[in-house]
Amino acid sequence: MWTRRGLMAGGALLMARPLWAAPGLRLMMVRRKGCVYCAAWDREIGPVYARHPSGRMAPVFMVDVEGPYPDGLALDRRPWLSPSFILLRGGTEVARFEGYPGKDRFFDVLDAMLDEARALG
Known part of the structure; x- marks a missing residue:
């Protein structure tokens, strides 16, 4: 469950956004229980990510992959393949890669997604 905390600033109540909806970039990994490729990512990339x-x-x-998904996400389509890696800016999808390309290519794929996000502004 996502929680919101109210903060007082200059007399106005400000609602803190969930971390995934922060203005910067976040990578959402969509996974499925028992997914061998997700387990490979956990072993090979997770410790160094x-x-x-x-x-x-x-x-x-x-x-x-079955949810629940955080409220307020703006995705191009619902993910169905696991793992899927969806790059978000403020909760809005800016790039997606479906599948696990392996430990030797993962960061190259992520860099291409980050380049795509930079090109979009």
């Missing part, structure tokens, strides 16, 4: 420069540019969060 947050330390990699591209991982720092787009922190990852996980969602099950």
